Amino acid sequence: MAFGVRSVIPNAPSGLRQSVARFSLAPPANLRTLSANVAIAAKYDLLGGFKGPLGVSITSVGAADQGSFAQSFRGGDLRFTADGTTIQDKAIQLQASFQGIHCFGNPGFGKSDSVYAIVVLYGIEQAALQTLNLPSDGSGGNPDHWDDLEQGQDRTEGQGSLVPVDAPTPPQPVHLSAKLMRCGATGECHSSDTKKAVIAACAGLGSVGGFPIGGLAGAGVGAAVGAAVGKAIADLFGLSDAEIGTWNRTFTTVEELLQLPPQNSLRRGPITFNVASDLITDGDASYSMHFNLHVLATTELQPPH
Secondary structure: OOOOHHHHOOOOOOOHHHHHHHOOOOOOHHHHHHHHHHHHHHHHHHOOHHHOOOOOEOOOOEEOHHHOEEEEEOOEEEEEOOOOOEEEEEEEEEEEEEEEEEEOOOOOOOOOOOEEEEEEEEEOOOOEEEEEEEOOOOOOOOOOOEOOOOOOOEEOOOOEEOOOOOOOOOOOOEEEEEEEEEOOOOOOOOHHHHHHHHHHHHHHHOOOOOOOOOHHHHHHHHHHHHHHHHOOOOOOOOOOOEEEEEEEEEEOOHHHHHOOOOOOOEEEOOEEEOEEOOOEEOOOOEEEEEEEEEEEEEOOOOOOO
16 A cells, blocks of 8 residues: 555645645654755755865764754854744855965076975865966066076065965865975976876876875875975976975874964065965075965855755
């Protein structure tokens, strides 16, 4: 014998949700939980899953206030409300920007004082690679190198975001690399070739599967990214540009990002920042690069559906 809503309530609509609404019944807790899981999962997929602005989930769906259910993700919360809508009621973003470069000494005789950087920001949980040639990939339509960068100078050309401004990035463990290159002695710079080599070297890193990762595991991923960036131009024959050095830093947990000084709270001349590289040197001239990394809560929320 078939069993369904109509066998219990004659002339009822076939859907259990419709029956609950029509007869003013309180749905059983397990049905509300199931509905919340399905609705939140659908909204999450609609927003791009773990590759989208919410990133990976950090809790399961659970009961919240006022008869709602909620699930937390790196990039915010999704809530299934008592009236059956699904909303995002918290949004959190990772902001990262290049702020400037400082030169500590002039290069030796016959070496160019024109330099450029290939900067890599790798989101470990999303396997999201951002690669920029600075200063040209920064804001303002800059050339592909800092020309005549000499001892004591600070330069801010190329200052701008390291993440796409039109695609919010959720907080997550990240790896930051800066490969600093010196243009050839004749003044020619081959930054586009170097950038392509770095992208190719990082192409095989792959996805980690969309789950929280950090600690030793995050450090391992960061080390792999750093190694790939470091050896990227080893087989790039005919490149007249010379590597000054590569700096790497991995933030293995979100907590490390939250514990950074406030953005723009540190200063070197005109450059404000909260993260500075170690000295990048070829044993001759030395440089430091400066960045802002910041976790921002925002009120620009996704509409309900």
